[in-house]
Amino acid sequence: MQLKPIDQQVVIIVGASSGIGRETALRFAQQGAKVVVSARSESGLQSLIEEIHQSGGEATAITADVSHFEQVQAIADKTIATYGRMDTWVHASAATVFSLFDQMTPKEFKRVIDVSLMGQVYGAMAALPHLKQEGRGALIHVSSMEGRRALPFQSAYSAAKHGMEGFLESLRVELAHEKWPISVTSIKPAVINTPFYDKGRTKLGVKPTGIPPYYQPGLVADAILYTAEHPTRDFIVGDVGRILDVAQRLSPGLVDSLLLLAGFPLQKTEQLKSEDAPNNLYEPVPEHDKVTGEFDHLVVPSLTDWFDRHPVAKNSLIAGSVIGVAALAWLATPLFQDTRV
Numbered sequence: 001m002q003l004k005p006i007d008q009q010v011v012i013i014v015g016a017s018s019g020i021g022r023e024t025a026l027r028f029a030q031q032g033a034k035v036v037v038s039a040r041s042e043s044g045l046q047s048l049i050e051e052i053h054q055s056g057g058e059a060t061a062i063t064a065d066v067s068h069f070e071q072v073q074a075i076a077d078k079t080i081a082t083y084g085r086m087d088t089w090v091h092a093s094a095a096t097v098f099s100l101f102d103q104m105t106p107k108e109f110k111r112v113i114d115v116s117l118m119g120q121v122y123g124a125m126a127a128l129p130h131l132k133q134e135g136r137g138a139l140i141h142v143s144s145m146e147g148r149r150a151l152p153f154q155s156a157y158s159a160a161k162h163g164m165e166g167f168l169e170s171l172r173v174e175l176a177h178e179k180w181p182i183s184v185t186s187i188k189p190a191v192i193n194t195p196f197y198d199k200g201r202t203k204l205g206v207k208p209t210g211i212p213p214y215y216q217p218g219l220v221a222d223a224i225l226y227t228a229e230h231p232t233r234d235f236i237v238g239d240v241g242r243i244l245d246v247a248q249r250l251s252p253g254l255v256d257s258l259l260l261l262a263g264f265p266l267q268k269t270e271q272l273k274s275e276d277a278p279n280n281l282y283e284p285v286p287e288h289d290k291v292t293g294e295f296d297h298l299v300v301p302s303l304t305d306w307f308d309r310h311p312v313a314k315n316s317l318i319a320g321s322v323i324g325v326a327a328l329a330w331l332a333t334p335l336f337q338d339t340r341v
Contacts, residue, residue, distance in 0.1 A: 001181040001231045003087075003138055007032030009228065010083045012075060014066060014123055015093030017044025017284065019194030020142055023217040023291045024090060024224050029057030031225065036079045036086075038064045039093065040280075044289030066093045066119030067111070069126075076126040085134050088228045089127035091120050092142040094196070095281050096157040098267070099203035108201070109156045111281055116160035121167060131182050138183040138228050141168060142220070145188050145241045149248045149255060151211070152263045153204065172233070183231035188245075189220050190238030193295045195288035201279040207271040211262060213240060213300040217291050226309045239302045 011028045015021040017039035029035045029052040037059060039045055045061040052059040062078050064071035079086050095115040097108050120141050131137035147165040150158030165186060172184040191210030194217050202208050215238045223235045236242050247255050278285050 001136070001183060003136065003183060003229050003231060006225060006229060009033045009087040010036070010079065010085055011088045011090065011228065012036045012038070012079055012086055012127070013090045013092065014038045014064070014072070014075065014119075015091065015142075016048060017041040017289045018199075019092070019196060019291060019293075020189070020192065020217050020220045020224075021090070021092035022048055022289075024092065024221040025059070026052065026055075026057075026291075027218075027221045027225055028228075029059055030055060032057075033088075034083055035059040036062065036075065036082070038062050038075045039284070040065050041284035041286055041289055043286045044284065047289060066091075066122060067114040069122045072119070072122040073126045076130060080130060086127065086130050086137065087134065088138040088140060089123060089131070090140045090142070090224055090228075091123040093119050094142075094144075094157070094160075095200070096154060096196075097201045097203065097281065098153050098208040099201075100153065101155040103203050104156065108281065112156035113160050113163070116157060117163045117167075120164050124167075124171060128182070132180060136181040138185065138231070139171075140183075140185045140187060140224055140227055142224070143168075143186045143188050145190050145236065145238075145244055147186070147188060148245055149252075151267070152259060153208070153267050183227070185227040185232050186234050187220060187223055187227070188234060188236045188241060190215060190236070190241035190244070192217055192220060192237070193293045193299050195285075195290060195293045197295070198293055199280040199285045199288050201275055201281045202273055202277070203275045204268055205272065205274075207269045207273040208267055209269050209295065211266045212295075212298040214295045214298045215302055216299055219302055219305055222309065223305065235308060237302070237305060239304050242304055 011033045013021050013025045016025045016037035025035050025037045042063050049059050049061050060082050062075050064075055066072055096112055124139055143164050144161045146158045147161035168184055168186050175182050191214050193214040197208050220237050223237050227235055
């Protein structure tokens with residue numbers, strides 16, 4: 001399966017007014033892609049379009065709420081009407097409520113599922129017919145490490161991300177069975193420094209936070225741009241995400257114990273915040289239409305992401321390590337030989 005170079009692509013980014021989506025749209029435009037951006041926030045999209053145009057990029061915006069299929073379909077329709085095709089669909093929109101499960105209402109839980117799971121499903125439904133008509137392309141869905149390991153205070157969001165992983169696995173096999181050269185990627189970020197924690201509804205009494213460390217949104221954008229050119233099944237963003245993935249596979253009970261100790265206190269700041277404070281569960285919050293959040297002081301670099309984007313170097317390192325271990329074992333053999341006469 002071969003995907004087009006980015007500078008030859010028409011790319012849709014859904015959930016583009018802030019955070020990962022906004023940074024990703026800027027990166028695609030900088031590399032020469034024609035970009036269609038969508039979100040609920042008209043002001044966020046307008047400022048994004050202006051920023052792209054000022055840097056010489058080409059972009060079109062359409063306001064949409066992803067919980068309504070007709071509005072998601074309109075994103076695809078406008079893309080085809082404007083550019084005649086689409087090559088990559090990136091879906092990054094999400095909403096959440098930080099709360100103990102028994103303090104959430106059915107309406108709140110359903111809204112998180114409608115945006116964070118069904119919105120992703122609607123995106124794939126709208127994009128697939130056009131990608132099939134083009135004969136190739138990429139579906140890139142921004143999931144979360146919570147699709148691998150759920151966290152307390154985030155039952156609805158974790159359920160949505162687990163559901164997304166099941167949906168993508170099924171879709172990926174169906175497309176392979178029908179021999180469609182369409183790449184289906186799940187991007188699984190660890191904790192990212194976006195306005196996500198500023199915009200989410202909270203019932204914790206305080207402003208929520210991710211369990212540190214944080215990574216910058218640009219790291220996720222790097223992964224998305226890489227998978228837009230290189231078919232990839234899963235891409236975990238952040239060293240801690242990879243550690244969590246291994247720990248969950250080896251011992252879910254151990255991760256339970258760690259979260260009992262750290263998962264509750266480390267998701268709360270000391271900043272008071274009521275559940276009635278502005279949040280993006282049902283309406284956009286324009287003041288947070290920006291790329292980064294307020295946790296720069298907790299951001300760390302990630303080393304393993306670079307290797308995943310450079311598989312030749314990664315394989316060379318692995319091969320070199322194996323050879324090194326084998327050489328050490330060979331050199332050490334005489335030390336352990338039986339010297340008895």
